[in-house]
Amino acid sequence: MTGVGVGGLFDPERVAVVGATDREGSVGRAVLENLDSFDGEVVAVNPSRDSVLGYRCHDSLADVPDIDLAVVVVPPSVAVEVVRAAGESGIENVVVITAGFGEAGSEGAARERDLAAVADEYGLTLVGPNSLGIMSTPASMNATFGPADALPGSMSFMSQSGAFITAALDWAGDQGIGFRHVVSLGNEAVLDETDFVEAWGDDETSVVLGYLEGISDGRAFIDTARDVTDETPVVLVKSGRTEAGAQAASSHTGTIAGSDAAYEAGLDQAGVVRAENVQQLFDYARALDGLPLPDSDSVAVVTNAGGPGVMATDAVGDSTLSMASFTDETLDALADALPENANRYNPVDVIGDAGVERFRTALDTVLGDPNVGAAVVVAAPTAVLDYADLAEVVGEAQDAHGLPVAAVLMGGSRAAEPAARLRESGVPNYFDPARAVDSLDALARQRRIAERDYEPPREFDVDREAAREILEEAADRGETRLGVEAMGLLDAYGIPTPEGGIAETPEDAVSLAHEVEGDVVMKIVSPDILHKSDIGGVKVGVPNEGVYDAYEDLVSRARNYQPDATVLGVQVQELVDTDRGTETILGVNRDPQFGPLVLFGLGGIFVEVMEDTTVRVAPVSEREADGMLSDIHAAPLLRGARGREPADLDALRESIERLSQLATDFPAILELDINPLVATADGVQAVDVRLTIDPDDL
C-alpha cells in the first residue's frame, strides 16, 4: 500500500499508449484498439513509427503535454526508462502492462525494484507491471489488452490474475453484469489491493469484488478494509486456500503464501465477505449490488411446490440464516388468503394451483411481518402461473418492502425473460434454491459486518521496559529460545503467573519457597535443556524443608546431563492445581503477510488431536478476543459443561488482549506459547512459557 491513493487512474482526459503499434496480435495494438471508444483523447507514443492505426505517433512522452495516464507496453528492457520519462514529464498515473519483472527470475526482480524506486522518486500511482491493464466504464476507457469489454455498472473489480479478468468479463457481459472500475493488479510493484479497496470505499463503487492469491501487507489491508466494509461490501476469492492450492499460487506468483488460517482470520477481521469460488464471488457481489440488506437473519420462503420449498429450507439450515417464525397476525392473514390445504407456516406453500395473485398476497403478507428480514420465492412451472407476472410481483414486493428477495423461478427458457426482468429490480434468479439462499446469506453476513462497531484494541498499562530488558538480556546471551526464564515477560504484561521466581542459589530457592503458600514446583532453568522432564529436571510438590536439597539435586542433574549447559538457576513456583481448572493454550506466531497471530484453544488433545483452535491477527480487540473464547468447539467446557468449574472468561479474554499487545510491541517475538494457561473460576495462571525470538528485530 502506498498511502497516496490511486490518483486519477480511472478518470484521465488524455491517455498515452507508450509502445503503440499496429503489429497484428501485439499487445500494443490490442490496447490501442480497446481504447477506441475512450471518451477522452488517446495519444500514441512510438519513436519508430509515424502513425499507428490512424493515430499520429509521438517520439516520446516528453513531446506531449498534459498526459493524465501513461499505459506502458514497451519491451521490459526499456520499460523502467519509459516510466522515468513519464515521471519527468509530470505524468502521475502509469499502468505498466509490460511483463518480464518479478515473475521472471532474478533479472526481472531487479528490474522490478528499479521500477518501484522510480515510481517512488516521482510519487507515481502505478499499476503493474505484468498487468492486463485497467478499465473505467464512466470514462468509457478500456486500457487493457484483453479480448472483452466491461458493461457499465457500479461494482469495481480487482484481480491478481489478468486471465481471470478476461474470462470473468466475457461471462459477465452475457449475464448483464456491469462494472465501474476494473484493475488487473499485476505484480503490484507500487499499488496493491489495499490501495484499491481504499479508493473504491471512497467513490461511487457499490461493491468491491476481487480475486486475490495473496495480500502483501495484511495489517494495512485489515486497517483499511475495516473502515470501508461497514459501508461498501468487499467480496473476495482468496485462492490458495488449500495446501495444494497454496503451493500452486506460490509457484505461480513467486510469493510465499501465508497460512490460510491467517487469511481466514484477517479477512474476517477486515469485514470481507469471503467467497469460496467463482460462482459465489459473482452470486454474492450481485446480491450485494442489487438488493438492500436484510434487517434480521430470519427468512421467509414462499413456494408453490413442496419439494423445492424443502430444499430452500435445507439451504437456510445450512446458512447463517434461520427460518422466520411468523406472528399470529401473519398466520391469520395467510389463513384468510390461502386455500385450506395450503401451508401458512414457513415455508409457506401456496400450492400448485396458485396464480400470481396468491403469490403476491403471500409475499406481501410475510414481508410485512416484523419477524421477517428477507424472503425467497420458489416456483415450479404450472399451467396457471405466469412467470413474467410473477417476476413483476416479486420486483414490486421487493421495492415496496425494502427487504431483499431472491427468486427461484425454476425452469429452462421459460424462466429466461422473467429472470432478466427480475435482474432489473436487482433480484437474482436461480434454478437451485440453495444458491438463492446462499446469496441472501451473503447479505446477512454483510449486515453483521456493517453493524459491528469496531473498537480499537485496549491499551493496557504494561511494563514495556521490563519486557525489553528480558528480551535484550536473552539476546545478549545469544539465546533465541527461551523458557520459564521468560515468565517475567508475562508478569510485565500483566498476564498472571504463579507465585515464585528464579533462584540462583539454594538459599534463594528456600526464601522464594517461603514466600509461596504450600508446596512448590521446581524446574531447572537452562536454555540448553529443552526436555527438562526427561532428565528429572522438574520436581512437583516439594515441601519447604526439601527445597534446599532439591535445588542442588536439580543443578547436579543438569551438570551430569550436559556439563557445558548454561544453568540460569532453578524456578521455584507455586503448585497450581491443574486438576481444578481448565488447561488452555495461548500462543503467538508470526505470519509473513499478517504479522503476529494470536492462537487460543484448550490444551492437550483439543489442540493436538481435535485441532480445535482459533486465531486472530494482532492487535486483537476486546470483541475479537471474546469471539475467540466462543469460536472453539470446546467452548462449552469453559462455561462449565460436564460439571467443570466455569473458567473466568474475563481473565481469559484479558490475557488474550495482553498477549496480543506484547506480540505487537515486540516484533522480535517470533513464536510464543503459554502452555498451559490454567483457567479457573478465580482467574488464570500461565504455568509455563516458551518462546523463540529474533534478536535482530529488537
Next chain:
Amino acid sequence: MTGVGVGGLFDPERVAVVGATDREGSVGRAVLENLDSFDGEVVAVNPSRDSVLGYRCHDSLADVPDIDLAVVVVPPSVAVEVVRAAGESGIENVVVITAGFGEAGSEGAARERDLAAVADEYGLTLVGPNSLGIMSTPASMNATFGPADALPGSMSFMSQSGAFITAALDWAGDQGIGFRHVVSLGNEAVLDETDFVEAWGDDETSVVLGYLEGISDGRAFIDTARDVTDETPVVLVKSGRTEAGAQAASSHTGTIAGSDAAYEAGLDQAGVVRAENVQQLFDYARALDGLPLPDSDSVAVVTNAGGPGVMATDAVGDSTLSMASFTDETLDALADALPENANRYNPVDVIGDAGVERFRTALDTVLGDPNVGAAVVVAAPTAVLDYADLAEVVGEAQDAHGLPVAAVLMGGSRAAEPAARLRESGVPNYFDPARAVDSLDALARQRRIAERDYEPPREFDVDREAAREILEEAADRGETRLGVEAMGLLDAYGIPTPEGGIAETPEDAVSLAHEVEGDVVMKIVSPDILHKSDIGGVKVGVPNEGVYDAYEDLVSRARNYQPDATVLGVQVQELVDTDRGTETILGVNRDPQFGPLVLFGLGGIFVEVMEDTTVRVAPVSEREADGMLSDIHAAPLLRGARGREPADLDALRESIERLSQLATDFPAILELDINPLVATADGVQAVDVRLTIDPDDL
C-alpha cells in the same frame, strides 16, 4: 418395497386414461394431450362422454381388453373402485394421479389404505396416488399432467416431488439433458423408491437420479441399492437434511423424518452418491452419465491461466481427489513441448500464448501418465486460442485415453457452442473450476463405491436364548428401563464385561468378590433408582473384607431413599482401571426408517461437547465397523496419540459387530448404551450399560 418389481409400467402397448376429459385446465385433459406422441395406443375411459379430443370414450375399463397400463385421473371418491376394476380386468400396471389420499387428513389416509389393499389383492404394480405421472422416452410416453416433456436419454429419474420433476424437465430440456424413465412417486401406497432403484439397476438405465424427502424402508433400500450401485450409479438429493428442512419435509409429506445421521449413514452404506442440492444432483448425474470412471483419485490440471489454475487446485484440495504427481517421463516430455516459462508441474500452465496444439500436447502427455486418473482443462479466452478447436481436442483426448476430463472454458457466449460440442463427448463444461472438479469428485466417489466389496456382516456364535431370557424376565417384571442387571445381555453376545455378577445376599457378594482379583466396585441394582451415585449407591475399590458391610449399607441406602423400590441385589464387579484405557461409548438406537443404528465415539466430552460420534445402520459389516473406528476425529487417540496406550482395535471392532447383531436380533431393544466401554491394549470391557426395551416387540 413390494418385491414384485415395477412390471410393465414403462413399456406398455395400450394405455388407458380413466377420467379422460377435454375440460380446459383439467388434469385429465393434460394427460391425454401429453400422451399424444405415445408410440402405442391410447384408450380414453369416461362413462359420461362419447369422445374426448378425438378419442372414442369407453364407459369402463371392463369394456376394453388388453390394457397394459391404466392412468387414473378420476375424483378421489371413485379412485379406489376404478383401481379395483382395473385389477378385475387383468390390468397389471396402474398410475394413480388422483390426489386426496394420505396427504389429505384421516379420510384420505383411510382411502389410501383401501387403495393399497386393492393393489395387494390384485398384485398391481401401482404408482401414486397423488403422482404427477410417469414417462418413458423409449416408448415416447408422457403419462403425466406436467407442462414439460423429457428428451430421450439414458438416465432415469424419480422424485417424491412432482413439482420438482416439472421444474427439472423444463430446465433439463434446455440443457440437452435427457432421460429414459421418469416417475413421480406420489404417496407411494405401493411402489416406492426402492422398487425403482431395483428395476433401473436391471435395465439399460445408465444413472439413477432422484429427489427424496424420505425412504420408507431404509433397510430394504440399503440391501437393494447396494447390489445396484456397484454397476449403476445412484445420485440422490435427500432433502430435510437440516432440522428446519426436516420439519418442512415432515409437514409437507406427513411422514416422520428420521434423523439425518441415519440417512447419511444409510445412503453411504447403500452406495448412493449423495448430492446436497439441485446443482450437484445434475452435475453429478451428468458426469456419471457421460464420463468413464477415473482409475485413481489423482487429477491433472492443464490451463493457460495461472489464477483459474490455482482455483482448480483449491477445488481439488477441497475434494476427495488429490493433485497428481507426474512421472519423470511426463515432466521431461512437458519440458520438451512447452515454452521455458511454462509450468510443467501440476497444475500445468501452458501460459497465455498457448494455441490449441499446445493444449493437445500437454493434455495427451498428462493423460498418458500412469499417475493421472482424471484431468481438468481450464482455459481463459485469448486471441490465440480457439475454443471450438479446444473443445475438439478435449473430446478427442478423453476418447483416446478413456479417462474422465472436465472442462472449464471460461467465458460467456463464446463458450456456448464449444460447450455443446463437449457435451456430445460427455464432457461437462463449467464457468467455475470448482464445479468441474466437484463433478470429477463424484466420479471418484462412484469408483470407490464400485470397487468396494460388500461382505455380509459376520455372524458370531452367541447365546441368543440367554439374551432373550434376560429381556423376557425384565418384561415380566414390567420393566422398560434396564441397567447393570442387563450386563448378561452383553455376556450372551460376547461383549467382554468385567468379572463379577449380581449378588442377592451379602454372602453371595462376598463369594463373588473372592472370585475377582483385587478390590471391587459395588453398585445397587434397582430399576427404580436411576442416579445411583446421588444416593451413595456406588462404592469403588471395596476390599474383600468390606464387601459384606458394603452390601448391607447399599441396600439400606436404597431402602431409605425409596422404600418401595425394587432392589434386585448388588452388582459386585472387578475394578476396571479407567485411567489406563480409553473410555468409549457404544450404543444403539432405533430410527423410524432405518431400524437399529449403532453409534460409536469416545466417552465424556468427546460425545457431549465435541459431538464426535459416528453411526451405521445395523447389521454392520466388519468393514463398516472398521470405518467407524477411523471416522471419528478423536481416532488418533485410539491408535495411541498423546502417549496413550493404543486401544485393541480388533476387540473394539468386534464389539461393534456383536452389538449390531444383538440389536438386529432383538427389535425390542429400543436404545442401549454401553458407557463406558473401556478399551486398552489388551481388549475392551463394558463397564456399564443402560437400555430401554419395548416388551411388545419381544
